[in-house]
Amino acid sequence: MEHYPILIDGEWIQTEEKLEVKDKYSGETVAAVSVASKQLAERAVTAAQKAYSTNRLSPYRRYEILKKTSELLLEHKQELARIITQEVGKTMKESVTEVERTAQTFEISAEEAKRIHGEGVPVESSPGAENRLAFTIRMPVGVVCAITPFNVPLNLVAHKIGPAIAAGNAVVLKPASVTPLIALKLTQLLETAGLPSGYLNLVIGSGSSIGSWLARDERINLYTFTGSPAVGKALKQATGLRKVLLELGSNSAVVVHHDADLNLAVDMCVNKSFANAGQVCISVQRIYVHKDIYEDFKARFVARTQALRTGSPFDPETDIGPMISVKEAARTEQWVQEALQAGARLECGGQRTGAMFQPTVLSGVRDDMKVTCEELFAPVVGITEYAELDECIKRINLSRFGLQAGIFTTSLTTAFHAAKAIHVGGMIVNDASQFRADLMPYGGVKESGWGKEGPKYAIHEMTEERIIVFNL
Ligand SMILES: NC(=O)c1ccc[n+]([C@@H]2O[C@H](COP(=O)([O-])OP(=O)(O)OC[C@H]3O[C@@H](n4cnc5c(N)ncnc54)[C@H](O)[C@@H]3O)[C@@H](O)[C@H]2O)c1
Numbered sequence: 001m002e003h004y005p006i007l008i009d010g011e012w013i014q015t016e017e018k019l020e021v022k023d024k025y026s027g028e029t030v031a032a033v034s035v036a037s038k039q040l041a042e043r044a045v046t047a048a049q050k051a052y053s054t055n056r057l058s059p060y061r062r063y064e065i066l067k068k069t070s071e072l073l074l075e076h077k078q079e080l081a082r083i084i085t086q087e088v089g090k091t092m093k094e095s096v097t098e099v100e101r102t103a104q105t106f107e108i109s110a111e112e113a114k115r116i117h118g119e120g121v122p123v124e125s126s127p128g129a130e131n132r133l134a135f136t137i138r139m140p141v142g143v144v145c146a147i148t149p150f151n152v153p154l155n156l157v158a159h160k161i162g163p164a165i166a167a168g169n170a171v172v173l174k175p176a177s178v179t180p181l182i183a184l185k186l187t188q189l190l191e192t193a194g195l196p197s198g199y200l201n202l203v204i205g206s207g208s209s210i211g212s213w214l215a216r217d218e219r220i221n222l223y224t225f226t227g228s229p230a231v232g233k234a235l236k237q238a239t240g241l242r243k244v245l246l247e248l249g250s251n252s253a254v255v256v257h258h259d260a261d262l263n264l265a266v267d268m269c270v271n272k273s274f275a276n277a278g279q280v281c282i283s284v285q286r287i288y289v290h291k292d293i294y295e296d297f298k299a300r301f302v303a304r305t306q307a308l309r310t311g312s313p314f315d316p317e318t319d320i321g322p323m324i325s326v327k328e329a330a331r332t333e334q335w336v337q338e339a340l341q342a343g344a345r346l347e348c349g350g351q352r353t354g355a356m357f358q359p360t361v362l363s364g365v366r367d368d369m370k371v372t373c374e375e376l377f378a379p380v381v382g383i384t385e386y387a388e389l390d391e392c393i394k395r396i397n398l399s400r401f402g403l404q405a406g407i408f409t410t411s412l413t414t415a416f417h418a419a420k421a422i423h424v425g426g427m428i429v430n431d432a433s434q435f436r437a438d439l440m441p442y443g444g445v446k447e448s449g450w451g452k453e454g455p456k457y458a459i460h461e462m463t464e465e466r467i468i469v470f471n472l
């Protein structure tokens with residue numbers, strides 16, 4: 001069995017302490033990776049600091065390296081997709097899409113590296129500031145620490161590393177400990193693409209040890225974290241006044257209004273409720289359907305859901321693979337049972353075999369049930385009916401999360417009204433909440449996080465504005 005090293009200051013280091021990586025469908029151990037000690041985590045930060053301060057890459061060189069990485073990703077598409085499918089459990093179709101999107105994220109980051117600029121500031125128009133000339137420039141923040149989750153283990157790493165390097169920073173990356181292999185492969189590709197030593201340092205291990213050492217290391221200038229709200233809050237508390245970008249969870253809602261194109265709504269909602277076994281932060285979790293079309297929508301949605309096939313994620317016929325662990329599937333089962341005992345109705349699904357959870361539709365769910373108000377992160381959807389749109393919007397806004405939401409309607413007026421009234425970071429009209437193009441500004445409000453991703457926006461977050469004033 002392969003035992004992979006970690007990368008610090010250009011040196012691939014194999015440690016005695018190992019972490020086993022499992023195939024999430026078969027449960028078999030497929031590889032081992034080296035675990036970083038506290039000393040190695042500190043060396044990773046030292047290396048990033050040295051790279052940043054001594055070996056500044058020109059914007060054009062950053063462009064070249066990121067562009068080359070994008071090309072290498074596409075060259076190795078199938079191999080990379082297989083690694084994702086094995087260590088996450090998502091289907092090959094989904095993994096191939098993730099690799100293609102990652103190539104896009106690097107390409108966009110490469111392009112953005114060439115257009116980081118400040119602006120002229122007319123300070124001479126202030127009284128007493130005659131003969132002054134001023135402009136701003138954007139400076140890299142320095143050392144960026146990227147901490148990433150299991151569910152999209154390649155593209156969400158890319159959304160951190162791509163913009164950080166484009167902006168001229170150096171990075172310490174800590175991927176999720178259950179999905180480290182694809183982050184390792186990406187690190188190798190960046191090295192092949194010409195990224196000099198120290199610009200990317202990869203440390204692997206448990207969040208509670210490595211994550212908390214990194215959180216306390218004052219030499220890190222900015223943290224970019226994607227993961228659960230609980231860990232995000234702890235990270236924010238541990239890092240004091242330093243900048244922390246947080247992409248956290250949600251319980252995304254979709255409204256299907258009485259004037260919606262029903263075929264489109266059913267299609268989109270089915271596709272975007274169960275992708276990656278519902279383990280997507282903007283996965284559809286709550287569907288609010290107008291009472292006039294409720295029964296029709298529910299019948300069609302349930303029929304389509306029942307036609308989905310679960311099984312090996314390597315089988316091209318499979319729509320839904322396993323969840324990340326038996327523990328998470330058992331937690332889902334318990335939440336569904338609690339909802340049923342509290343009065344919800346099981347329309348389909350509900351069964352679990354190990355880490356495999358059948359796609360599940362619940363009706364009659366209430367806003368205070370865990371399956372509605374907490375983040376489910378599983379292939380389970382609750383459908384509820386509403387009579388008045390404003391009442392429905394009020395219920396949606398009760399959530400302590402606010403990442404993205406969707407509405408299906410053929411009325412522009414209704415769409416605009418909902419887009420303004422629903423408190424989220426992104427509102428999707430005539431598609432479900434789970435829409436993301438990698439160049440768009442992406443991030444939540446409330447407990448869904450703080451700060452925006454999308455290379456252009458992340459670069460803005462990962463640079464500091466400095467004003468320069470000349471007395472002429
Ligand atoms: N908003 C988004 O863009 C987005 C995208 C994907 C996933 N997510 C969220 O991520 C969650 C699922 O992913 P997960 O289970 O891997 O999340 P998680 O919070 O358990 O882990 C995320 C990362 O944090 C690390 N970590 C754990 N404890 C830590 C600590 N004390 N200090 C520092 N780091 C620590 C983990 O090792 C991992 O690398 C869901 O809540 C999902 O909504 C959000």
Ligand SMILES: O=C[C@H](O)CS(=O)(=O)O
Binds near residue numbers: 282
């Ligand atoms: O899990 C949440 C992700 O940010 C969604 S996406 O894979 O980036 O579309």
